[in-house]
Amino acid sequence: MTLHTPGPESPAPGASAARLIYARPEVLRDRSTHYCPGCGHGVVHRLLAEVLTELDLPAHTIAVAPVGCAVFAYDYLDIDFVEAPHGRAPAVATGIRRVRPEAFVLTYQGDGDLAAIGTAEIVHAAARGERITAIFVNNGIYGMTGGQMAPTTLLGQKTTSSPFGRDAALMGYPIRITEMLAQLPGVTYAARGTIADVGSIGKLKAMIKRACQVQMEGGGFAIVEALSNCPVGWGMTPQQSIEHLKGPVVEAYPLGVIVDRGAVAQPTHDLGCPSPAHPEA
Amino acid sequence: MTGEREPGAQADANRRARVLMKGNEAIAEAAIQAGCDAYFGYPITPQAELLEWMARRMLELGRVFIQAESELGAINMALGAAATGARVMVSSSSPGISLMAEAMSYMAGSGTPMVLVNIMRAGPGLGGIGPSQSDYFQATKGHGHGDYRVPVLAPASIGEAMELMATSFELAERYRTPVMLVADGILGQAMEPVDLRFRTPERQTFDWALTGAAGRPGRVIKSIDLDPEVLERRNLDLQHKYREIARRETRWEGWQLHDADLVIVAYGTAARVARTAIERAREKGIRVGLFRPITLWPFPSHELARLSRHVGGILTVELSAGQMVEDVRLAVEGRCPVAFHGRMGGLVPTPDEVMGALKALKGRVDRIASPERHAHMAPVSRWHEPPERTEAEPWIHERVRRGGRR
CATH class of the missing domain: 3.40.50.970 (Thiamin diphosphate (ThDP)-binding fold, Pyr/PP domains)
Known part of the structure; x- marks a missing residue:
């Protein structure tokens, strides 16, 4: 990977022995995070910082921080940030987008924020085809408040608010919200990746990059869902949580690009919904 | 044209x-x-x-x-x-x-x-x-x-x-x-x-606005x-x-306050009804003025307090059950009687109703001025009180009801 902003530790010209291949992007602040040991948020922050740097975006970015574990995202990413009330990040991003057409607008949301309390806001931002990029970290639980059931919690999964396991008869089914959003013609790009292993992380980064490029090229709404873990909330060791992520979680939430309609702005008169069986190129 | x-x-x-x-x-x-x-x-x-x-x-x-x-x-x-x-x-x-x-x-x-x-x-x-x-x-x-x-x-x-x-x-x-x-x-x-x-209004430049962190550290707008x-x-x-x-x-407007014995406190449409009532009252020789808050917060408490030292009584008129009247009473601090007249549900008090409330207030103020002062501390409310309930009620309700009738 190439980095445009190597740190001060870069080797002096002519120093042939060492070649810097991995460094902290400057936009990622040099500080420890409040995330629990083994949490996937750090990986997603890092990928986002790398992509923003590679696309030369930090100076143009206005980001929206959610309520949830990533509430302090602005402590780790050195870009302009506004705090949104719980679930409202897509509406806040819409307001920024419309008055700042030149800005790069980003939301960073968790699954409680995006798929429960903020369902209306994410659906309508997507329906309007708002030119924003949503980074959606799905760990299937409300981590910040102590591990309660989320709309994305797997069937049978025990949480502090589903102590006997999630029962579909009582608590309904997990929501695949990224697939739901992908139905909307305003959505230019929707994809799901994971932080489960090195290979997946590389693919996830490519998805985040594409979701950012879509916005830069004038496309509509773009979302990347990052399946992540929550060792503390899941009651597992970090290693167990990664195995769980690779197994039942990925099985419930299939990986891959769900829709990529190209970065051409959607015509406003086209109100037809594309059939899932015939995805547009 | x-x-x-x-x-x-x-x-x-x-x-x-x-x-x-x-x-x-x-x-x-x-x-x-x-x-x-x-x-x-x-x-x-x-x-x-x-x-x-x-x-x-x-x-x-x-x-x-x-x-x-x-x-x-x-x-x-x-x-x-x-x-x-x-x-x-x-x-x-x-x-x-x-x-x-x-x-x-x-x-x-x-x-x-x-x-x-x-x-x-x-x-x-x-x-x-x-x-x-x-x-x-x-x-x-x-x-x-x-x-x-x-x-x-x-x-x-x-x-x-x-x-x-x-x-x-x-x-x-x-x-x-x-x-x-x-x-x-x-x-x-x-x-x-x-x-x-x-x-x-003149445009200002804001040192807090989010414009992209070009050549400066990232800015954060947050409440947490x-x-x-x-x-x-x-x-x-x-x-x-x-x-x-x-x-x-703090903004407010006074009208006909210079010689007023009674004052109506009202804002918005209620203030316009009050003006009509005040004109009629003055025709009948009752000297009434209008105190109209323009900022509801900050409420013009000091100005109203000063006024309450010189008038016999205050009538608050609202399109509500009596909300602003609480701020009026806080400002007046009992220096003069504060009466209330209001309508709810989308109805607007008529000037005649306000006249009636003014006359009632005037009677009360006159009684206070007379040697036999009686019962002047009872607040006057003009909407219909519900009938007393006859069946046995839980203790808490009794307390609230008795406490409510000051």
């Missing part, structure tokens, strides 16, 4: 600048002329014409208009746009304002300027679509959670509403705060001749602080700001 009947060209220009306008549309146009960059709304009666005016005019002018998916969506779009330093506005009516309460608290906490117009209708709940002032508590004491206030401006005419729109943007930007303009449904729906004279010491300091700063606003921005 040729202007032949007018003495000069200037008079002709004045006449052309005076047009008949509906309140909602006049408020919308005043906001546009005040430099509103972005408007976000959701349909609700009786403010829908405001949204409709914006839908056409803002797009004509190349500005931002979005009909949001809900009032939650609308005000959070406003939050985002305002965070970048844009001049933004939302409007709604009472139930919609309840939904906007969440973001109001966030904007007050994070210091994000915005103007919010509430064309008030009757509650509670879905209530009705008739005019009301029953959101006084909501506007001045509440909406969202936390220790915060927002300036609340209450026009009594469409022309004044237009002027106060510009003032609202000024206050919002000067103090980095949401500002509310509240008008009952009559002011939104009625048509009045208005002068097409507009004011555009988990460190109690830090959060208390932030709260103290807010309280300091509110004291500043109370000291500098």
